[in-house]
Amino acid sequence: MRAYLIKRLFFGVLTLLVTSFLIFLLLRVIPGGPVDSLIEEEWDDPVLREQLRHELGLDLPLHLQYARWLGKVLRGDLGVSLVLYQGEPVGRIILARFGVTAQLALLALSIALAVAFPAGIVSALWRDRLPDHLFRLLALGGISTPNFFLGIALIVAFGVGLGRSWGVGGYVPFGEDPWGWLLHLLLPAVVLGTDHAATISRMLRASMLEAAGREFVLTARAMGVPRGEIVVRDVLRTAMIPVVTVIGNSAGALLDGAVITEVLFRLPGLGSLLVQGVYARDLPLVQAVVVIAVGIRIVVNLIVDLTYGFLDPRIRYGGER
Amino acid sequence: MAREIQSGEYELGAHRTLLQEFWRNFRRNKLSLIGGIIVLFYAVLAVLAPLIAPYDPIKQFDAPRGMRNPMPPLSHDVDGHLFLLGTDKFGRDILSRAIYGTRTLLQVAVGSISIAMLIGVAMGALAGYKAGTWVDELLMRAVDIMLSFPSLVLAIALVGAFGIGKIRIGPFTVSNIVKIMLVIAITYSPRFARVTRAVVLQEMAKDYVAAARITGASGARILLAEILPNTIPPIIVQASLMMATTILTTSSLSFLGLGLQPPRPSLGLMLNEARDYLFWGAWWYAVVPGGLITLAILGFNLLGDGLRDALDPRQARRRR
Numbered sequence: 001m002r003a004y005l006i007k008r009l010f011f012g013v014l015t016l017l018v019t020s021f022l023i024f025l026l027l028r029v030i031p032g033g034p035v036d037s038l039i040e041e042e043w044d045d046p047v048l049r050e051q052l053r054h055e056l057g058l059d060l061p062l063h064l065q066y067a068r069w070l071g072k073v074l075r076g077d078l079g080v081s082l083v084l085y086q087g088e089p090v091g092r093i094i095l096a097r098f099g100v101t102a103q104l105a106l107l108a109l110s111i112a113l114a115v116a117f118p119a120g121i122v123s124a125l126w127r128d129r130l131p132d133h134l135f136r137l138l139a140l141g142g143i144s145t146p147n148f149f150l151g152i153a154l155i156v157a158f159g160v161g162l163g164r165s166w167g168v169g170g171y172v173p174f175g176e177d178p179w180g181w182l183l184h185l186l187l188p189a190v191v192l193g194t195d196h197a198a199t200i201s202r203m204l205r206a207s208m209l210e211a212a213g214r215e216f217v218l219t220a221r222a223m224g225v226p227r228g229e230i231v232v233r234d235v236l237r238t239a240m241i242p243v244v245t246v247i248g249n250s251a252g253a254l255l256d257g258a259v260i261t262e263v264l265f266r267l268p269g270l271g272s273l274l275v276q277g278v279y280a281r282d283l284p285l286v287q288a289v290v291v292i293a294v295g296i297r298i299v300v301n302l303i304v305d306l307t308y309g310f311l312d313p314r315i316r317y318g319g320e321r
Numbered sequence: 322m323a324r325e326i327q328s329g330e331y332e333l334g335a336h337r338t339l340l341q342e343f344w345r346n347f348r349r350n351k352l353s354l355i356g357g358i359i360v361l362f363y364a365v366l367a368v369l370a371p372l373i374a375p376y377d378p379i380k381q382f383d384a385p386r387g388m389r390n391p392m393p394p395l396s397h398d399v400d401g402h403l404f405l406l407g408t409d410k411f412g413r414d415i416l417s418r419a420i421y422g423t424r425t426l427l428q429v430a431v432g433s434i435s436i437a438m439l440i441g442v443a444m445g446a447l448a449g450y451k452a453g454t455w456v457d458e459l460l461m462r463a464v465d466i467m468l469s470f471p472s473l474v475l476a477i478a479l480v481g482a483f484g485i486g487k488i489r490i491g492p493f494t495v496s497n498i499v500k501i502m503l504v505i506a507i508t509y510s511p512r513f514a515r516v517t518r519a520v521v522l523q524e525m526a527k528d529y530v531a532a533a534r535i536t537g538a539s540g541a542r543i544l545l546a547e548i549l550p551n552t553i554p555p556i557i558v559q560a561s562l563m564m565a566t567t568i569l570t571t572s573s574l575s576f577l578g579l580g581l582q583p584p585r586p587s588l589g590l591m592l593n594e595a596r597d598y599l600f601w602g603a604w605w606y607a608v609v610p611g612g613l614i615t616l617a618i619l620g621f622n623l624l625g626d627g628l629r630d631a632l633d634p635r636q637a638r639r640r641r
Contacts, residue, residue: 018466281481
């Protein structure tokens with residue numbers, strides 16, 4: 001177990017290193033780069049350009065530039081925002097915005113799970129009957145409707161239709177006003193959680209049905225174990241492993257949806273920061289946000305893999321006996 | 322089958338071509354038929370856009386006295402032009418823009434899926450054929466790394482690197498639309514690589530490959546002429562499902578203002594513009610492009626599921 005954990009952590013760090021280098025390379029091979037985004041047309045002159053390049057360290061060879069960046073990152077310095085928040089350390093900007101994205105993502109995932117579990121279980125128990133067909137249609141709609149369209153539809157329904165301040169956008173810290181916090185975060189979280197709720201409930205249904213066909217369920221039924229107990233103890237537990245994989249995929253993909261949701265509802269999170277950074281061509285900022293996004297995903301994947309062990313004690317890591 | 326043997330028509334039944342077999346399986350599922358019809362509808366819309374669209378998608382019309390753009394469905398402009406689905410904020414016909422926007426969306430989706438397929442299948446086939454060697458290891462680690470990016474974040478980062486709009490590399494200019502195709506192709510090619518590698522591995526273990534090897538066929542011949550044709554069905558399924566994903570990603574990029582640029586008609590961009598008019602009650606501005614995107618994704622999802630069930634009955638039974 002420990003050997004497995006060390007191996008996974010090692011590969012995680014390696015992936016992060018390679019991806020950060022790729023991002024670094026990508027954002028620099030394009031002609032112009034940071035200098036272009038800093039210089040206004042009328043002030044453009046070669047001497048100023050050279051001086052700026054030198055100050056930003058862009059005249060060094062690429063591998064040295066990367067080594068310098070990496071060295072700073074290891075000391076907790078993610079660089080300085082060049083355009084969007086001129087001179088502000090990127091680390092501080094990201095820290096301020098990380099919380100919003102994390103709250104949004106957790107709320108969305110909770111909503112998704114709270115909907116997916118009852119829906120999936122009901123669909124499996126009433127297979128091919130009315131509830132199952134109903135949830136199948138809902139799930140199809142949930143998977144097919146893009147985040148941004150669902151968001152707009154909800155804004156029209158709640159904000160315009162009911163005349164409420166739901167979904168007007170912006171963010172209120174929980175500590176300041178818990179009710180306002182929920183009001184501002186609920187619609188975005190529903191939007192972000194919907195397609196995950198659909199995917200998770202379908203997977204739960206499918207894997208419950210598969211588990212229900214196994215011999216031990218038949219045995220339990222033959223022994224006269226009550227139906228509710230079979231569903232909870234045998235079927236649901238066995239069905240959990242593929243479901244956890246899907247939940248993990250969802251958690252890893254939440255950041256993708258968060259980009260759209262944050263922009264649509266004007267939430268000050270990492271996703272909207274990324275888009276603003278790309279607009280402004282603020283390379284150090286974009287680079288840091290992308291590397292952090294990859295890091296989050298690696299950690300989520302690791303947590304998912306470790307969860308398998310708790311669900312099914314037969315799964316051993318790294319070939320241990 | 323049993324009935325056919327009894328009636329003495331076993332021979333006839335056994336000689337159904339693969340295509341007939343496929344069609345029999347496919348049409349059994351009503352939902353996938355609906356998906357096929359939706360996809361067909363979009364194909365017709367995209368190909369015949371110039372014939373169907375009532376107006377030029379970038380022509381601006383003036384609202385009559387007492388009205389302002391965006392105008393609701395069924396309004397007329399000063400010269401009596403009818404706008405079935407209303408106008409946008411610049412007085413352009415929403416119906417025409419939606420039709421042309423669909424055309425662009427499908428262009429980008431088909432283009433990027435083709436490129437992604439080309440890159441991904443080549444990578445996957447090579448990795449599968451050289452399974453266990455350093456080539457395989459290298460390619461698959463590259464795939465792992467690309468898949469460790471959240472896909473929309475990767476696409477946004479790529480747009481960030483190339484810049485918004487067209488790009489110039491030395492003497493070459495890459496138009497914005499081709500750039501977006503490339504960005505999305507890079508993002509999704511690893512998924513094709515994974516699928517292809519898995520199928521190639523499966524096929525390699527089969528007898529016909531061993532037979533080809535014994536007859537002295539070269540490695541390239543075995544891979545290209547013997548194995549690759551057998552990888553086509555799962556790749557088609559993957560492509561259809563990926564069409565849905567690509568349509569979502571393309572319109573997401575456009576919605577964020579990082580994809581297609583105005584004045585080119587784009588459904589995602591229309592939704593982005595519509596945001597500012599929601600509280601004015603201009604629902605048609607958002608519902609038309611949003612509905613078109615949703616229906617397209619639905620169609621390709623249904624079609625993809627149906628294709629998977631029809632082409633791979635074993636997996637389908639497990640999924641039910």
